[in-house]
Amino acid sequence: MAANTTTLKGQPLDRPALDALLRRRMFYTPGFEIYGGSAGLFDMGPPGVTLQDNIISLWKKHFINEEAMLEVDTTVLTPYDVLKASGHCDKFTDWMCKDPKNGELLRADHWVKDTLKARLNANKLARGETVTEEEDPKKKKKAGKVAAQKLSDDVVKEYEGILARLDNYTGAELGELIVKHDMKNPATGVIPGEPKQFNLMFQTQIGPNSANVGFLRPETAQGQFLNFSKLLEFNNNSMPFASACVGRSYRNEISPRGGLLRVREFLMAEIEHFVDPESGKKHARFAEVADTELVLLDRHTQQDGKTDVRKVKIGEAVSSGLVNNETLGYYLVRINKFMEKIGVDMSKLRFRQHMANEMAHYAADCWDCELLTSSGWVECVGCADRAAYDLEAHAKRTGSPLTVRERLETPIEEEKWEVEPNRKVFGPLFKKDAKTVENHLISLSQEELAALSKQLAEEKKIIITVPGLADASTIGAEALKIELKKNTIHTREYFPHVIEPSFGIGRIMYSLIEHSYWTRAADDGGDEARGVLSFPPIVAPTKVLVVPLSNNPDFKPLTDKICRKLTSQGIWVRTDISGATIGKRYSRNDELGTPLGITIDFQSTSDNTVTLRDRDSMTQVRGDEDAIIDAVRSLVTGQKTWADIEKELPKFDGQKA
């Protein structure tokens, strides 16, 4: 579990101070606040939106452009049938307990976690140990209000074991834990009821007919799978390839909290990389990354209730079987590189492997990229091997062949049971259901077809149950033939497997903000420590602040001119002509994470020189308008560093208000 987190400069992180800064500068704000708020919904203000845009833009360049992926933009609204087939209607659920006394709805795994953490915390207090911020009971509204109370060492060990395996329990097991460990609701004094499944999808009605049930998508993945055949064709029928989609997804959380870390509406960026399963899931560019070291927390370490990480070269991790295949390994490296580019503190990053029960039954392997924040390790990217599960499910439901057909170099002779309906009889027999019945027959295994063929020959009819139809279907020999046919196979047909890196943009953004934050002692001893967000220029919401020394109208022409020149070069610039002191304005700007500041003073109006300030060092240089604009461009595009600029332009120590 997380120790006390620190700022970029190693200071203890003062979370309330950071929260106040984010609110003051409108990075994000609770949605519908004047209406009393709506849990799990947040709006982003100006710096937040642009920070997000810059992260997305870099993401698209890093993944879609550099890896030649096929981007799609699919709809959020999704008809029932699609999510029934994908399993979400039945399985996209959380376990929810109802308090029998006050009717309060509680998420079962969170209830267990909060209760046990509060008890461990109370134990620490009782033993006079330090309580980490994450475990601070004041921050837990419900389960947390426990006074100092000692626990035996065995109990502590048991609780810690439960917490380490928390994602691993079924609903029934969570219910048993709640009863066994007497996890009463302090608000009512009773134990919450048995966990029940709550579907996390938002449901709605598409069109004026109430029978057309739809949902808001829980992930962008399904929209990509449904377009698989079109994308394959777009890619000139060439494999492997990856599609990608950036868009909102929805999750009707039972009781969201934790700011941007657990919300009901969120931005995802997902990649679906389609590979031939018989290729060993090799990746053409794996050799380029094989020597890259990643920080890994493997499944076995966690099963032992531990969280020790180790640095491993991805080439070794794949060849030892720790990471299942090259494609998965390649993406872990690309994810790592992306995090580095946007400015994540790489000492606060690890890849955690999913434990066996955490993964879907069909998944071969799954690794989460986690970032350390004041809320502990946060899952920011999931990178899973989904096998062929989704494509097969949709193909089965629709009869569309979501497969790859490849010409075989040597044709194969094959005998195969084939279904051949007699259209004239079969059609009228089943009317609108004819296609459903036929698709079902086609989907049967060779063994099943052989048995049916025998039955058809002996009894002159078969009786089958077709999913989706209420009654059993009786088919006579006059309507259907099932025969063993000899074919020469010229093509191989297969369902590709899918490697899926899935990014939660809001979580990445929040973690990045924490990693970029630090405070600077007030220079005159008067003010409080000042917050700084040291975003790299590439993601910083605004690149340059242009500040006239005062709102003297003489400063306006040069201010406007510099702004227009920068803007015309595509550089995001803002002016601050408020009456505040230069110091206050720079301080406001440091909080917004703007890396550079240009000041226009009285000297500027006579000799056209201005000063350029570096956010992180607070040092300034002076130069004429064009020299400074050149310096800005080279800093913003990453061609030069501040140290380079300091060598080229004279240092300036003048005006400081």
Added chain:
Amino acid sequence: MAANTTTLKGQPLDRPALDALLRRRMFYTPGFEIYGGSAGLFDMGPPGVTLQDNIISLWKKHFINEEAMLEVDTTVLTPYDVLKASGHCDKFTDWMCKDPKNGELLRADHWVKDTLKARLNANKLARGETVTEEEDPKKKKKAGKVAAQKLSDDVVKEYEGILARLDNYTGAELGELIVKHDMKNPATGVIPGEPKQFNLMFQTQIGPNSANVGFLRPETAQGQFLNFSKLLEFNNNSMPFASACVGRSYRNEISPRGGLLRVREFLMAEIEHFVDPESGKKHARFAEVADTELVLLDRHTQQDGKTDVRKVKIGEAVSSGLVNNETLGYYLVRINKFMEKIGVDMSKLRFRQHMANEMAHYAADCWDCELLTSSGWVECVGCADRAAYDLEAHAKRTGSPLTVRERLETPIEEEKWEVEPNRKVFGPLFKKDAKTVENHLISLSQEELAALSKQLAEEKKIIITVPGLADASTIGAEALKIELKKNTIHTREYFPHVIEPSFGIGRIMYSLIEHSYWTRAADDGGDEARGVLSFPPIVAPTKVLVVPLSNNPDFKPLTDKICRKLTSQGIWVRTDISGATIGKRYSRNDELGTPLGITIDFQSTSDNTVTLRDRDSMTQVRGDEDAIIDAVRSLVTGQKTWADIEKELPKFDGQKA
């Protein structure tokens, strides 16, 4: 009404050929097609997404950056109370008729439009006149199946008048028109039933409690209004300012059709420009644009049933009162400029003023930017003056002052009736409703408060009806004082008015595609005419196609090197290493709208020179790797034109497959 539309080169537009191209190249595709589709939902494929991204990116630069707007990103999920206050729960509806025989649901205004157009068309056929594509009955599935039949001149005039005023009718009026003109449903032979209101919002439930009704937002505007006070503070309490939001909105259309032009889920880009109503809605930069000429179709012309446009300088349009104010006029010019930048055919653009009944009752003026397509004139941007309607509605409902407070230079003495509850009595009297009752009292007019004060003095109690509470509220004199107080007013407090330019990105994108489309005769006489999409480089989905002459492995190193160099400069590049002929690959690329192509041939492997091809002229130049990369960069950024490049680099007539 639209004449036959033409391509960029003046050829008659073959819409089915264009549709086939867009489908083949996966610009967009019907959503959920393998599940039988879901009307009004479309997915975008690779070129569509990037075209959309480029339009949005230019939009943000043109509006948000150049005009220093405050961007927000708010949630789609919106609680019931917000949309009740904004009027959407009651008024965001279409009129829907039900066919009494087969239960079919029809949108009333569309029913009137389609039926009358079909009749006018049948009349033209009967008179041997040409039928424009838009009116082609084969394209209208339901109401359109009418044989040639003559109408009298009076009837033609009446029908044309109804069509010109179509947006102007109430539901009852539409019902009367349907009965009066005997608009039977050809499918059943009966007249559809009386129009009923159908709410167009998608409804859902937020959280596990079914009492928490929410909707998918119908516009991004409300999210901006709710953040008004925070944005004003972010803007250092300085007025005027504009906020902006790009995001999806939803409209549960009764029976969507028309491809991207009428969909249930769509991308909007909306600006809310907040101004002091007492400022005359002046705009600081209006003088810069006053001489710009716009193509206007005013309200009076339409009231006369006509559609004649005229070119007017915006300065004159505002001073004559045709356009209500400078801010509105300024935005019309900026919209015009934006359309020009992205490559819209400016001869197919007009600004149409809303007629009186088309506008909301509180709106001062409204103009739509319309683009001419094969579906007629399409509303792509609405630019309305919403007055203070929304801010007042939310302030009234929540008690939050969504106002601007300005320090007065000269204080004003004022007498005012004020409400003063006696907390100790008032609170217990109304319990949880106390705030609601108090807010209601505060919202009353001075006249109403004077009357209540008198009543309170005489009867020692008042009985009032508070919206939202079931029973009338009785308040005794012991719980409440209403007194005339003398105040010195140091600040002025006002609700700003809102000018709202609102962009439908999908409609703009579709219109732009039509405006950019043309066909080129096959050069060898064998193939069909080849489609070209002449997007300007700034919006083109891919800037450069890199094509090795064949898949000979000798070409690979240089192909990869050039791609990486271009990519590292942020230039969107693709390769095509399929086995197709160079001609086929260029043709595929012209359909994707890629402006430039680089070809690597045998000569390249010996002397490092490659050729560069211009999509529109099909001419080629040759140069070494770096010269060609420089040329690409200067063309893509708009610094040079193809004519410039042709002067600098030698023409190439060599390989042509």
